[in-house]
Structure formats: structure tokens, C-alpha cells
Amino acid sequence: MTRGESLSPQYDPTGLETALYEKWEREGLFRPRSDRTGPDSPPDGPPGRPYVIMMPPPNVTAELHMGHGLNNAIQDVLIRFERMRGRDTLWVPGTDHAGIATQNVVEKLLANEGKTRFELGREEFVSRVWAHVKETGSTILDQLRALGASCDWQRAYFTLDEDLSRAVREVFVTLYEKGLIYRGKYIINWCPRCLTALSNEEAEREETEGKLWHLRYPLTGGRDEPPIVVATTRPETMLGDTAVAVHPEDPRYRDLVGRDVLLPLADRAIPIIADAAVDPKFGTGAVKVTPAHDPLDFEIGRRHQLPAIDVMTDRAEMSDAAPLAFRGLDRLEARRRVIDELTRLGLVEKVEAHHSAVGRCYRCDTVVEPRLSDQWFVSMRPLAEPALQAYRDGKVRFLPEHRGLEYALWLENIRDWCISRQLWWGHRIPVWYCDGCGQVASSRTDLTQCGRCGGPVRQDPDVLDTWFSSQLVPFSSLGWPDHTPDLERFYPGDVLVTAPEILFFWVARMIMAGLEFRGGEPFHTVYLHGTVRDTQHRKMSKSLGNGIDPLDVIARYGADALRYTVVSGLSVGTDLILDPDDLETSFAPGRNFANKLWNLGRFILSNGEARVRPLAGDHPDVVRRSELTLVDRWIIARCEETVREATAACERFRLNDASLAVHRFLWSDLADWYLEAIKPRLYGELPGGEVARAVVTRVFDVALRLLHPIMPFITETLWQALRQPGPGGGESIMTAPWPESDRRAADPEALRRFAALQD
């Protein structure tokens, strides 16, 4: 009975992967080495500098998609690589409470019951969300297991956990005390569907074909004078106009400054003012000024002490501030009615096609409404400066490099961060108001009475932007603000792997928070990978129905096939194109390779003994160099080259190069040439079978270890079957040493001579 016979002819990952994963987890192999006790625990002394990755926490209600698959495959390759290299590795998983997204999910569920959150009330609603989160919250983490993610589940966190919430409060209060958090009335982006303010980053700009209406505003007092014509893309806001502005130097209008116009429909007299912010070259050179509904107008209004009339409700319907005829109308309906009315009155001069960038809510795609509102902000300049410096000093680098330019540009032009959200799900803003004496206090502990007058206080009803808490995870997930051993040991981390979409949302803010609260960058490298797209290069998404379910792929071809396919098909920062309608073809590279590898293993196992002679060392039975034939020397030299290539590639984040190097060695060199060459020796038709077995066993063992970070399951299975006693033979390939380059194995002569032979 030879060992290979226990392996089935066709590779079938079903069952095998789950069992292995459970075994790894049970044995604690995902945890840092420094956590482990027993025979596997590190020897005396400090275990060296650890290697730490923070997983971008998926939304707690999310289901695994290919984006997660790609993102976590990359992280797992890096962490497994460093773990094998002997680093004390920690990969921290977690989930994000995802304020708007999660609240939306539960609100939708409520809608199915015919209820709204307002009918439930805040407390009841929040407990409903908690119930939902507790029920479904671990789904995505379980799905990550199927992928083979070797993260430390014992350290898994949730951003609304008590510990992390304490960190959030500490950060808020500290910034508040430093004067970096303030409350103010500004134009913010308002989502009339989610009923909350959004940060600038959350209002995604989208080029939209719209119209530019030229409206006639008649001057008061001079009947024969021509009206002044203003251009606007949002005519409905004219109901809230409180001035018309022109450039101070504009000769066309200079004489009109100081006069009034009669605002049509509203029948109010409003002044014509001069402000340098007006571009005389655009439109008619005259701008209607609506301080409550446009950021630029707000600034102009402030300079000229204009009143701000908010003509919309929070649902973007015309409010009581609008003329009676328009009240209650949706903003788009109001737009039509305004234009109809003005047309009827002969006040529409012309309509032009016009494209402009309109903001949309990043969660629900609703067009945001710029709106005057009281919100909390963080002054970002003081925080941005060190983050910019860290980049300029090379303390944080980006891959691909050019993303660093975007990062720097954003920081250079950073604007204050609107952090309050009118939601119920999230970290409540730790600020209390005393209605008695007007005291406002921010506190690390809940307040029940006013510190000044002793009267009752009420907490701010709003919650914080989700990213306010996720920016802290590099240290809050390690126990900060307490001084924990974890924090001491694992901060700062090393690499942050994520999609470029959240460079500003998350990555930049983590760097700022790390520098502010820990005095150092949370990681030195930011690896930004591409986006998963379909064959038409459209981003995969649920709504387009062009997604691929990684679990489906894993069920068909195994996690290894999925991982090899995405890793080998992706270079730094480029998009990954897959065909959701043809998984067979899309994942053929990984599936074929896994099967090839399996059969390579079967062949080697069925033609070898359990124990082969060592190739190196001072063992008495060691294979002598003189016993090696040319092809033996060649495959050993190629193996050495592959070790060097794969190591260098992993170090440089060129994971595709690493995978292709090992692929070439195993398939093109070992299977196609070496195995064919030694068959006569193995079958006893030629002498030297024992040496051939020793060589093939050795190089296969090396190749399996090189491939393990990319294809963990199949390599573990084969490695266990092949396992040789002696050095390098640990319990699991996960903790087996990464193959070291050995100069003595380099054999240029053998490489040259065999290459000539191949030709």
C-alpha cells in the first residue's frame, strides 16, 4: 500500500477545507504565537517585532461578496507569509455597526410590518436593531472562515461594543476639550431619505445632465427697465432667495447694485448686492442668493447679513416658509410648478442644457440637499498636518504609489468633518445641555444633572458618524484607552489592505487618529487593491445583479481555487475582471491548478516511501552531490530560483508574481519535465530512483510551503501526507518555516545545460 492511494483521483475540496479550518482554529494557529502556551509557544525572550493587520471591518449586516473575498484573500496571504517567516502575527477581525446602512436595513424590515421607527420610539427601535444584529451579525465572519481567513477570532470586535464605545467617548471628549470639536450652523449635505446630515465624503458627486434656467427678476420701481436675469440649476430654491449678487467690477450691473428686485412668486423685495465670489463669465453674471440652500450663497449671505430662509422640510418638501401654493410639494414637483408659473408669467428667458456634479447619498443614492443645519464638526486642519507630514516623511506609504498623491491632496484641502448624524443607531454624542442655565457639557460619563446649576440636563439626540468609531480601531480594538498588553505589543500595525473607495472615509482618518492619540501612524503601508468588476467593467453590485457569491465559488471549486484565481489575476492596484455568468471559465485557473497540484501530490506520494534520504545536512545518509544527475541539479536550482522569486514577490506585495512563479515551477518544471524525466528511475528501469525520490520530495515540500499562503487548504493536506520527519516538519504547514534561499543550491551551469536540452 502506497501513500498516494489514499487520495482520490480528482481533487474534491468539499469537506476537506471545513475540517482543516476547524482543526487550525481548535489548535489556536490563528492566534499570535505569543498567545500560545504549551510546546508551540515561543522560546524565552521577546518574540521579535510582531506583524499586525487590521481587517477592514465589514458592515455588520453585510453578506460576503467578491470584494470581501479579494480583500481578505490578500490579507490572508500576507499574514500567512509573515507567520511562516516566524513573525508573531496578529490579524484582527471585526464588524462595523454601520449607522445608516444598518438602520436602513431594520427600517425596511419594520416597513414590511407597516411600522416606522417613529412609531416604535427610539429605545424600542434601538433594541430592535440590536436584536437584528445579534441574530445576523456573525454571518459575514462565518463566511470569512470559508475563505480560509486566518484571523484571530478571539479578538473580534464590534464597533458598538462597550470597550470600543468607551474609546469613542474618550476621543470625543478629548477633542472637545481641546476645542477641536465644535457645534455650528452651516450648510451640510442632507439626505432627505435617510433624514440625516452627511459628511462631504458621504455625498458622492456624480456628473449629471441637468438644465440651467435663466430667470427674469423684475426691478422694483422702474417699469421700463429690463429685468435682471439670473441663472440657476435649482429653480425651486428661488422661493428662498434673499438677494441677487453680481461681481463688483461687472460693468453690466454696476449701476444696479443697491437696487431691489421683486422676487417673483414670493413677491418679496430683495437687494442686488456685489460680491467678488460671483463669476461674471458664468451664466448671466448675476446669481440668485439662497443662503439656506447653497454653501456659496451661505457665505455670501453671511458677508452681507442676509436672512436665510429655509424653504424645505427635512424630507425636501416645500416648507411653510414657501408661498402657500407650493407648500408640501416635493422639491422636484416644486421645481416643475415654479417653472410653469414663471413661464406663464413670461419670466423664463431661456433654458440651457447643463451638466453639473450633483451630490448623492452614498448609502441610498438619493440626491442630497444642501441645507442649513446645526451640526457637530471636527476641526481637521490640526489633525491633518501631522498626517500629511507622516506621508511626506515616508512613514506611511501607499501602493500603488499615486494614491499617495490623492491622500496628500485631500489632506491639503481638508475641510471640517461633520460628525453628527440624525440617526438612532450609533454612538450617541456625549454632550448634555442644560435648558435651565444653558450650560453645554461633554463628558466621559453620562450626566444626569447640570454641573453648574444642578438642573436637569438632556443628552444631544444625535449619534456620531460611523467612521468616527472605525477610525479608532487600530488601537480601540486592542483595548485603548486602557494600557493593555495588546496595545503595548501590537500597536502600531504594519499593513492596511483595503479598497481605494475608503481612502478618505477610513484610512486617512485612522492615520490622523493614530497620530493624535497614539503618537504614531497605525501602519506603515497602505495597500489599495482594485475593484471587482464584470466583463463590461461594471462594478459588481447587488442592485445590478452582476455579483459573484464567493461561497458559491467555494462550494464548486474550493477556497483555494478562488484564492489562486484572484491573487494570480491581480496586480497592485488594478481591477479584477470576472464573468458572473461563467464561473467555470472565470475560476478555471485556480480550479485547474488545484487539481494539477493534487495529482502531482498523488503521484509523488504513490512513488515514494514515507521516509526519504535528506538532501542536505550532516546526516550520514545525505544525498551526495555526485549522486545527482543533471536533471536533479536543474530542478533543485529551479526550486532555489523559485524560493527567491516568491519571497521577493511577497515582500513587495506582488502576490500575482509569487503565485505565477510557484505555478511555473510546479507545473512547467516539476510536472512537465522533472517527473517525466525521472519516471524510468522511479519505475526501476534506470538506477537512481532513491535519489530522484529524495529530490522530488524535497522540492515538492518547498513548493508547498511557498504556495501555502495562497492555497492554504490543499497545501496543508498534501504537506501532511508527505510530511518528513526532522527539521521543517512542524505540526502544521501554517507554522512550518518559510523556505530559505540557499546559495549553494543555485546552479547556473545546470540551469544553462538543461535549458539547452529543453530546446
Next chain:
RNA sequence: GGGCGAAUAGCUCAGCGGUUCAGAGCGCCUGCCUUACACGCAGGAUGUCGGGGGUUCGAAUCCCUCUUCGCCCACCA
């Protein structure tokens, strides 16, 4: 409107500071179920390396320009 990047076999992409660089995988064609693998083996075809110009003995590889895509930023109403 600014800034950045990309255009290489049918498809997805490597190669890019000038010497075997015209490659890989998938697909395609012709043979093969040769005792590890048909998710395989052996062999084969396919590209004036987006267009134009330039530097050079020599350019996918450097420079300029055009075209087409993509990304980021932006208060032109």
C-alpha cells in the same frame, strides 16, 4: 474645470528607466483516455505592443502630440 493613470494575442493581464521582450492564463486549431491529472498530455496558429511624430545604431519600453477609456478632486450658480 483641475490632477493622475491606462491603452500589448479573441478575453483577462504580465513585461516599461533601451541588451534573448514579443509573454502567461483562459479561449481557439490538430492529434492523443500514454498506468498522477481529459480540471490532462504533445504539438500549433494568433499581436506593424491605440494613431502620429521625435531621440537613438537600436523603443511596448524614453520624449512630444492626438484619440479613447478609467480614477481622484472641485462652491462655476
